[in-house]
Amino acid sequence: xxxxxxLRDQTGYITLDDGYGNTGSCKSAIxxxxxxxxxxxxxxxxxxxxxxxxxxxxxxxxxIYGELPTHDQLxxxxxxxxxxxxxxEDMKFHFEGFPPHAHPxxxxxxxxxxxxxxxxxxxxxxxxxxxDLQVAQLISQVRTIAAFSYRKSKGLPIIYPKKAYKYxxxxxxxxxxxxxxxxxxxxxxxxxxxxxxxxxxDHEQNCSTSTVRMVASSRANLFASAAAGVCALxxxxxxxxxxxxxxxxxxxxxxxxxxxxxxxxAKDKNSGKRLMGFGHRVYKNHDPxxxxxxxxxxxxxxxxxxxxxxxxxxxxxEEAALGDxxxxxxxxxxxxxxxxxxxxxxxxxxxxxxxxMFAIGRMPGWIANFKEIREEEGSRIYRPRQVYVxxxxxxxxxxxxxx
Ligand code: ACO
Numbered sequence: 001x002x003x004x005x006x007l008r009d010q011t012g013y014i015t016l017d018d019g020y021g022n023t024g025s026c027k028s029a030i031x032x033x034x035x036x037x038x039x040x041x042x043x044x045x046x047x048x049x050x051x052x053x054x055x056x057x058x059x060x061x062x063x064i065y066g067e068l069p070t071h072d073q074l075x076x077x078x079x080x081x082x083x084x085x086x087x088x089e090d091m092k093f094h095f096e097g098f099p100p101h102a103h104p105x106x107x108x109x110x111x112x113x114x115x116x117x118x119x120x121x122x123x124x125x126x127x128x129x130x131x132d133l134q135v136a137q138l139i140s141q142v143r144t145i146a147a148f149s150y151r152k153s154k155g156l157p158i159i160y161p162k163k164a165y166k167y168x169x170x171x172x173x174x175x176x177x178x179x180x181x182x183x184x185x186x187x188x189x190x191x192x193x194x195x196x197x198x199x200x201x202d203h204e205q206n207c208s209t210s211t212v213r214m215v216a217s218s219r220a221n222l223f224a225s226a227a228a229g230v231c232a233l234x235x236x237x238x239x240x241x242x243x244x245x246x247x248x249x250x251x252x253x254x255x256x257x258x259x260x261x262x263x264x265x266a267k268d269k270n271s272g273k274r275l276m277g278f279g280h281r282v283y284k285n286h287d288p289x290x291x292x293x294x295x296x297x298x299x300x301x302x303x304x305x306x307x308x309x310x311x312x313x314x315x316x317x318e319e320a321a322l323g324d325x326x327x328x329x330x331x332x333x334x335x336x337x338x339x340x341x342x343x344x345x346x347x348x349x350x351x352x353x354x355x356x357m358f359a360i361g362r363m364p365g366w367i368a369n370f371k372e373i374r375e376e377e378g379s380r381i382y383r384p385r386q387v388y389v390x391x392x393x394x395x396x397x398x399x400x401x402x403x
Contacts, residue, residue, distance in 0.1 A: 031063075064135060192296055198361070208229040263317065
């Protein structure tokens with residue numbers, strides 16, 4: 001790769017790379033992807049090993065701080081998350097302002113920004129840096145906001161997090177407990193949710209992470225940068241795809257199709273349909289996260305004795321697509337979103353919350369990218385150029401002469 005920064009603003013040439021398919025926007029030491037070989041590593045550690053042996057909180061630490069934590073570091077990090085999991089009480093009034101049908105991603109981005117407006121040193125400990133405190137607030141409170149916004153949309157009373165519960169268990173508690181009875185936390189259910197968060201924790205310079213870096217490059221604060229990431233993630237071609245996959249599977253199921261008619265439609269550019277959860281800008285082989293999620297999906301549904309017809313349709317679609325030259329030639333394989341929705345559905349998470357789950361998981365990656373750009377010596381504001389294709393020069397036409 002040519003390091004264009006060495007030529008800073010001097011050449012007079014502008015490279016045009018539609019969708020940035022071949023443009024490196026930064027140097028990064030966080031996540032490594034080899035899309036041709038289906039490899040994903042966080043800080044050098046293969047995703048398969050982390051999925052097998054780590055958990056979301058430990059992996060979050062690894063992604064943000066660069067190393068696996070020692071016992072002591074992990075304890076301190078977990079304690080800080082717990083200490084900062086409550087929202088400022090006045091933030092409850094903000095929830096009141098949203099209409100019941102507001103999309104949870106809209107609520108999430110607004111509330112993350114609101115978090116940044118409340119005093120971040122409220123629960124400060126002298127030994128903890130302002131950045132570490134904000135990290136803990138963001139990771140911990142994004143989960144509280146998500147659960148509160150769900151309860152609000154259902155008209156249910158808010159359930160506060162418990163000190164004794166770990167990260168993913170607390171999320172399920174805040175979502176599904178009621179004031180009279182605590183939600184029963186099954187080990188397999190907590191583990192499945194934790195794995196979903198872990199698998200989404202970072203994925204190098206995708207649309208939302210690049211957005212976070214873009215905003216961070218202007219020296220905006222961590223909360224503002226993360227809120228912008230949520231907005232970028234919302235779109236159906238990015239994080240919104242997990243919701244779109246489930247809606248697609250439901251549509252196929254309701255129409256009585258076994259998937260074969262849909263596959264034909266997805267190949268027809270005029271149909272307006274795509275096989276959601278398939279294809280990836282970087283993976284031109286399998287997405288390693290999809291493999292892990294598919295396996296976890298089978299395990300979870302079996303453990304919970306759930307027979308989901310949507311899983312059967314998903315498997316049929318995958319089989320049909322992998323044997324179809326249209327998908328094979330374009331190197332379109334299932335991505336992380338293809339099976340994750342079925343797990344989330346089995347956990348009782350409503351479809352409109354799927355992309356929020358992705359955002360909770362992606363928070364460590366966004367924070368690490370924020371940290372990286374802020375700590376980079378000589379980093380400067382991101383400011384891409386463009387190739388102008390409009391009229392070169394025209395005169396102003398007075399109103400009465402316009403046609
Ligand atoms: N179904 C049918 N055809 C597809 C699909 C699909 N899911 N994805 C790509 N194609 C086709 C395109 O029509 C195009 O065909 P052509 O060359 O004949 O014109 C070719 O494959 C290349 O597609 P692009 O859109 O140029 O690929 P790009 O890298 O820009 O897009 C993307 C990648 C957005 C992921 C795309 O594959 C897609 O829309 N997939 C469905 C949505 C999805 O699952 N998004 C989640 C991505 S992962 C994530 O964000 C977590």
